[in-house]
Amino acid sequence: MTLANSSSNSEAIQKLQPTGWMKYISFSLDHKVIGLQYLVCGFIFYLIGGALAGAIRIELTTPISDFMPRDVYNQVLTLHGTIMIFLWIVPVVNGAFGNYLIPFYVGARDMAFPRLNAVAFWLIPPAGLMLISSYFITGAAESGWTAYPPLSITSPAAGQIIWIISVLLLGGSSIFGGINFIATILKLRQPNLKLMQLPMYCWAMLGTSILVVLSTPVLAGTLILLSFDIVAHTGFFNPSLGGNVIVYQHLFWFYSHPAVYIMVLPAFGLVSEILPVHCRKPLFGYTTMVYSIMAIVILGLVVWAHHMFTSGTPPWMRLFFTIATSFIAVPTGIKFFNWVATLWGGKISLNSAVLFSCGFIINFVLGGITGVALAQVPFDVHVHDTYFVVAHFHYIVYGGSVFVIFSSIYHWYPKFTGRMLNETLGRFHFLLTFIGFNLCFAPQHWLGLNGMPRRVAEYDPNFAFINQISSLGALLMAISTLPFLWNIIWSAFNGGIAGDNPWNALTPEWLTSSPPPIENWEGNAPLVTEPYGYGTINQEDLVEPTPESPSEESSQ
Amino acid sequence: MTTITPINEDSKQESTVIESHADHRMFGLAAFLIADGMTFAGFFAAYLTFRAVNPLPTNAIYELELLLPTINTALLLASSATFHKASKYLKQTKNGLCQRWLMITAVLGVAFLTSQMFEYFTLPFGLTDNIYASTFYALTGFHGLHVSLGTIMIFIVWWQSRNPGGRITIENQFPLEATELYWHFVDGIWVILFVILYLL
Numbered sequence: 001m002t003l004a005n006s007s008s009n010s011e012a013i014q015k016l017q018p019t020g021w022m023k024y025i026s027f028s029l030d031h032k033v034i035g036l037q038y039l040v041c042g043f044i045f046y047l048i049g050g051a052l053a054g055a056i057r058i059e060l061t062t063p064i065s066d067f068m069p070r071d072v073y074n075q076v077l078t079l080h081g082t083i084m085i086f087l088w089i090v091p092v093v094n095g096a097f098g099n100y101l102i103p104f105y106v107g108a109r110d111m112a113f114p115r116l117n118a119v120a121f122w123l124i125p126p127a128g129l130m131l132i133s134s135y136f137i138t139g140a141a142e143s144g145w146t147a148y149p150p151l152s153i154t155s156p157a158a159g160q161i162i163w164i165i166s167v168l169l170l171g172g173s174s175i176f177g178g179i180n181f182i183a184t185i186l187k188l189r190q191p192n193l194k195l196m197q198l199p200m201y202c203w204a205m206l207g208t209s210i211l212v213v214l215s216t217p218v219l220a221g222t223l224i225l226l227s228f229d230i231v232a233h234t235g236f237f238n239p240s241l242g243g244n245v246i247v248y249q250h251l252f253w254f255y256s257h258p259a260v261y262i263m264v265l266p267a268f269g270l271v272s273e274i275l276p277v278h279c280r281k282p283l284f285g286y287t288t289m290v291y292s293i294m295a296i297v298i299l300g301l302v303v304w305a306h307h308m309f310t311s312g313t314p315p316w317m318r319l320f321f322t323i324a325t326s327f328i329a330v331p332t333g334i335k336f337f338n339w340v341a342t343l344w345g346g347k348i349s350l351n352s353a354v355l356f357s358c359g360f361i362i363n364f365v366l367g368g369i370t371g372v373a374l375a376q377v378p379f380d381v382h383v384h385d386t387y388f389v390v391a392h393f394h395y396i397v398y399g400g401s402v403f404v405i406f407s408s409i410y411h412w413y414p415k416f417t418g419r420m421l422n423e424t425l426g427r428f429h430f431l432l433t434f435i436g437f438n439l440c441f442a443p444q445h446w447l448g449l450n451g452m453p454r455r456v457a458e459y460d461p462n463f464a465f466i467n468q469i470s471s472l473g474a475l476l477m478a479i480s481t482l483p484f485l486w487n488i489i490w491s492a493f494n495g496g497i498a499g500d501n502p503w504n505a506l507t508p509e510w511l512t513s514s515p516p517p518i519e520n521w522e523g524n525a526p527l528v529t530e531p532y533g534y535g536t537i538n539q540e541d542l543v544e545p546t547p548e549s550p551s552e553e554s555s556q
Numbered sequence: 557m558t559t560i561t562p563i564n565e566d567s568k569q570e571s572t573v574i575e576s577h578a579d580h581r582m583f584g585l586a587a588f589l590i591a592d593g594m595t596f597a598g599f600f601a602a603y604l605t606f607r608a609v610n611p612l613p614t615n616a617i618y619e620l621e622l623l624l625p626t627i628n629t630a631l632l633l634a635s636s637a638t639f640h641k642a643s644k645y646l647k648q649t650k651n652g653l654c655q656r657w658l659m660i661t662a663v664l665g666v667a668f669l670t671s672q673m674f675e676y677f678t679l680p681f682g683l684t685d686n687i688y689a690s691t692f693y694a695l696t697g698f699h700g701l702h703v704s705l706g707t708i709m710i711f712i713v714w715w716q717s718r719n720p721g722g723r724i725t726i727e728n729q730f731p732l733e734a735t736e737l738y739w740h741f742v743d744g745i746w747v748i749l750f751v752i753l754y755l756l
Contacts, residue, residue, distance in 0.1 A: 241686075241687070
């Protein structure tokens with residue numbers, strides 16, 4: 001009875017929505033469609049942002065400003081940062097994988113607010129197009145992704161205002177998504193599923209969404225005040241009118257430091273899903289993982305002023321924020337050692353997903369070490385606004401989040417499409433990306449320590465050779481995208497048939513067909529209380545769940 | 557040891573034909589209001605920092621008149637009470653009385669907005685005079701925007717709770733409850749705003 005009714009219900013739902021590839025450009029309410037919309041849309045913006053990064057590296061190959069005019073360089077720099085953060089990493093690690101996986105993990109048919117979910121996605125393409133088209137129409141914003149006043153007040157107003165409107169739309173999208181994730185995880189969970197039985201990605205998304213809901217509105221309010229300064233000539237952040245630029249920095253970093261965790265916490269969660277599957281071992285230290293995520297959420301909200309050690313912050317503030325920032329190394333270190341312990345002694349299959357996850361662990365530790373170093377005031381004052389900061393930041397968001405995005409695509413592509421990716425191309429992609437990335441960003445530590453400022457088009461000729469090495473790395477990274485692009489497009493039509501569960505994974509998204517039906521499961525949702533029970537429970541029971549089996553273990 | 561079991565079918569019998577889950581819209585609204593409150597928190601933090609750090613220009617000293625904002629506070633607090641009364645009457649299926657108290661609430665909201673406009677026109681400073689003036693208008697203006705939106709929402713739920721024919725009934729209270737929660741939130745923000753803008 002249940003099966004018959006739910007299938008007729010699913011037919012009724014399917015009638016409401018376009019089918020085939022058309023559904024991916026429709027206002028679909030299906031969380032799986034929306035997740036892939038986020039992923040593909042984000043990847044297109046990643047290619048655009050990557051092209052801009054390439055333009056920056058070409059300009060920096062020579063010490064003189066010869067590739068593009070200086071104001072264009074500033075616009076390219078601003079667009080690169082804004083696109084990569086707000087249109088690629090935040091929407092993809094949160095929106096794409098969150099939408100696709102969270103309803104499976106909590107055992108729901110969809111997100112708590114499907115319509116709000118679709119609205120949240122469809123805010124992104126117009127905001128991105130508006131941001132990019134501002135370059136061709138009025139000239140894009142020129143004040144960097146931080147838009148510090150008074151620079152942002154004195155630079156050309158039209159581009160800056162378009163930038164503000166875009167970021168407000170993207171922030172709104174992010175808040176709507178965050179509310180949806182919190183409601184889905186806390187309220188749509190199966191009645192018998194306890195919070196401490198959830199896959200780790202749910203915890204990561206819960207923590208991230210709390211950060212989104214608490215901090216993004218502050219950025220929105222700040223940008224509204226900034227737009228008043230630009231349009232109505234008020235003086236909130238304009239010192240010549242009695243305003244205070246430091247207040248902008250405080251409010252901006254109250255969002256933008258948590259934004260780093262908004263980009264990296266979901267990546268932590270995704271790695272925690274991928275490693276146990278391919279190592280055939282339970283995730284090491286589940287409880288400590290949960291508490292360290294929550295510790296990062298709380299600490300992440302009270303460390304923002306470490307971006308402002310050179311802004312005349314008083315000594316007590318420097319002391320407090322140095323200590324608070326250093327503390328973040330503790331929960332992050334716990335997570336790092338838990339991943340290593342998960343790998344330790346496991347039957348690791350070194351496929352592309354695991355390679356990218358291991359690449360993430362290596363890069364993230366390097367970025368974390370420079371992060372603790374940057375939290376110390378004397379060191380920060382020395383390297384502030386140099387390429388050392390650029391190197392650190394890219395080790396976190398590219399070496400961290402982007403590596404995890406690639407790892408996740410290799411891991412979940414069979415579920416998305418029902419077909420396997422080409423493993424050889426995947427490993428080639430990893431090798432090129434890993435070498436290119438480290439070649440590009442490791443030398444920038446040296447540049448920064450020796451005093452090359454960031455955000456410049458011209459620099460001391462002594463830095464030329466290291467910059468050329470860095471540009472070579474960027475070229476490798478650009479080339480590395482080609483095998484990946486070929487792989488995802490070719491495999492969508494010609495890849496081997498994946499089957500429901502090619503990795504023999506235990507998490508609920510693998511207990512349905514690939515790609516999943518519109519209601520996620522034919523019949524009732526399975527109750528998975530041990531998502532990481534590899535090697536500890538009978539595998540046979542898990543791969544083929546019997547819908548008729550009684551729920552005697554549900555109270556455990 | 558079985559770890560995967562279907563949901564107990566007896567408890568989910570109704571979920572088979574039209575899969576309906578419990579209504580989480582109030583939860584979502586509460587989360588949104590926390591986010592909205594953080595916007596105000598950012599504004600308040602900015603205002604308090606300006607006050608603490610940036611000296612007031614000597615030619616810009618002004619005293620805010622307290623009478624009108626006190627009346628405004630009373631109007632908004634009274635409107636919270638009248639809204640609560642309206643939703644109580646809805647729960648007793650007395651739609652007529654509910655509509656009457658909703659209208660009183662809406663009138664109080666309009667009175668607040670009128671009084672706020674009157675204050676704006678009589679103040680001795682403009683938006684761009686100095687950062688205190690700018691912050692004053694930004695804070696009260698952003699709050700006024702919320703009150704305007706809330707008043708429009710009250711008019712809409714007033715129209716929808718007519719009997720017969722309205723869609724707000726004892727079975728479908730969500731539009732009224734949501735508007736009420738939002739209205740209490742806007743009132744609470746005003747109380748904080750009144751304390752730090754006018755009394756401090």
